[in-house]
Amino acid sequence: MAKPERYGQPDGDAELRAYAAIVAQTFAGDIQSFDEWVRAFGLENLRILRGDGVLAGLTIYRMGQFFGGRSVPTWGIAGVAVPPELRGGGLGRELMAANLAEQFEHGPALATLYPAVPELYRSLGWEFAGVRCSLRMRLADLPRDAGGIEIRPATIADDALIRDIYTRRHRHESGCLDRSERIWERVRRAPKDTPVGGYLALRDGTPVGYLLYLQKRDVPGRFAFDIAVRDLVAVDADATRAMLAFLARHRSVAREITLVASPHDPLLRELMRTQEVPTELQMAWMLRIVCVKDALEARGYSPHVSAKLRITLLDDTLPGNAGHWSFELADGQMRATQGGKGGATLDVRGLAALYAGHHSPAELRAAGLLTGKNDGDSALAAMFAGPAPWMPDFF
Ligand SMILES: CC(C)(COP(=O)(O)OP(=O)(O)OC[C@H]1O[C@@H](n2cnc3c(N)ncnc32)[C@H](O)[C@@H]1OP(=O)(O)O)[C@@H](O)C(=O)NCCC(=O)NCCS
Structure with a gap:
């Protein structure tokens, strides 16, 4: 054998x-x-x-x-x-x-x-390419006006609606997961004896947000518990406010909430009634561009940017990625072709941070990940410009 x-x-x-x-x-x-x-x-x-x-x-x-x-x-x-x-x-x-x-x-x-x-x-x-940020707030500081949005318990029959809201909200952000079944299981899974709440927000019967959260008593024997929000996802600001107001209704029995949000999330503006939003935990995730051609051609780009440049890529671990490349972006579609010569030299770690929108060409130069000719830097910056990368999930 x-x-x-x-x-x-x-x-x-x-x-x-x-x-x-x-x-x-x-x-x-x-x-x-x-x-x-x-x-x-x-x-x-x-x-x-x-x-x-x-x-x-x-x-x-x-x-x-x-x-x-x-x-x-x-x-x-x-x-x-x-x-x-x-x-x-x-x-x-x-x-x-x-x-x-x-x-x-x-x-x-x-x-x-x-x-x-x-x-x-x-x-x-690999290189750092985005963050996950957990915020801690007092329930007493949350807004209290639901603004006519109905909040009702979610059932298993709402699963497709919940996933649709998640995708509508996160598809146009950078780095958020297109969740697999196993990631959805993680989001829903709760430790034994910890109740999970699931609610839908509706405007005139149309779903505009959902909420999944745990009620956790971290200190045994204490009367008040805390709320750990797994997902608070809304398609607009009114729905966000309504769900925060819903959470505020727990304030006689719960003290604080933690929720995971982008550091740049407009949701923060809703929370800033106290001016300060303490970050309980910020973790950074790393990205590896495994196959340069597939990665560059699969992601989306602005249809308003047309640019072409040459790059020399360094990749000691996956030499199939290394060498000369031409990147050509038009009509929202990138063509990445191996061959040619010239352009700046980019480490594959730098490409990961650039791809995600985590670092600009100027920052990569400061880190030593982009060197040589700089006449293509503004084209690189325009190609990969986008929202600051983050994700709500930990895995
Ligand atoms: C992290 C882990 C998988 C690395 O495996 P390993 O066989 O010990 O690592 P290697 O001998 O291959 O070391 C490779 C490099 O990893 C880094 N590294 C390994 N152990 C490290 C440690 N304890 N602290 C910081 N860096 C460490 C070093 O950069 C090292 O390179 P160097 O030897 O040139 O300095 C192993 O130590 C482990 O199982 N740790 C506990 C679990 C864990 O942290 N898992 C990672 C989750 S992302």
Whole structure:
């Protein structure tokens, strides 16, 4: 029998359980829950390195990410883990490099993750490309006028409506996930004994927003609980205000809310009754442009920008991306063609930050990720101009 490859899917239940045990140890959880978590992904979404047993592993969320109004296929990478006794010996890098090579060959145009060790991912061509921002507010400070918008409990029958509102609201933002089934499950999943509320906002019977939230008592025995909003998504400001006013109705029994919003969200203006909106947590996610041609041609662009330039791209990990490129944008469609010569030199990490709209060419020059001729910088800036990238999800 042929020896199994060093990198690949778990070869059945024993390897799956071995990876689940590594994840449980790594992320300080119980083996039973992590076994269920890993199993739910299915073997096709798990990757391991094997040697004398399972040495390392990761999980894949297959989904999309919105850029320029279009959903670009991406793999969200999570559960990257090496047992402590094997750390620092190059296994993490080997696993991630093998995964990128697989993606380049067969997979999506992009990969995205929340890094615990940014340097590991940077060394493989990833770069910070957007944020996730959690805000904490006192319920007493929220607006109280629902403005004639009806809020009613959501049921499972409203699922398609909820997803439609999510997509309408987030499609034209940069970096928000085109959520897969597994990401929707994460949004809805609640710890045991934590009630989840789901509500729809309607104007004259037409859905204009939805709300998913948990009621959490962090301090046992305390009377008041806190509200953790998973999704507060509205198609306009009136619907946002109405849902905040709905949350404010919990203020006799709840003290504070946390909600996840873009740092630039117009929602913030609704919250700024106290002038200060404390950020409880800001995390940054990284992006990897896995296949330059597919990534550039799949995203959306402004139909009002026509520009053409040449670039020399540096990519040591995926040499198929490296070398001379021509980027030509017209009528909202990019054509990325390999060949030619000339132009500035751009590191693939810089391309990720530019692609997402996280950094401008001037910032990339300051970071040393864009060097050489600068006569194409204004064209690059115009091509990739867009809203500041963020996403509401953590995975
Ligand atoms: C992070 C992890 C997967 C890296 O695997 P590893 O086999 O230990 O890493 P490698 O030996 O391949 O190191 C590669 C690079 O990662 C970075 N790195 C690794 N461990 C690190 C640590 N503890 N702190 C900071 N950087 C670290 C370094 O840049 C290192 O490069 P260098 O050796 O040239 O300095 C592993 O340490 C682990 O499982 N940690 C706990 C879980 C975790 O943090 N997962 C990541 C979630 S995104």
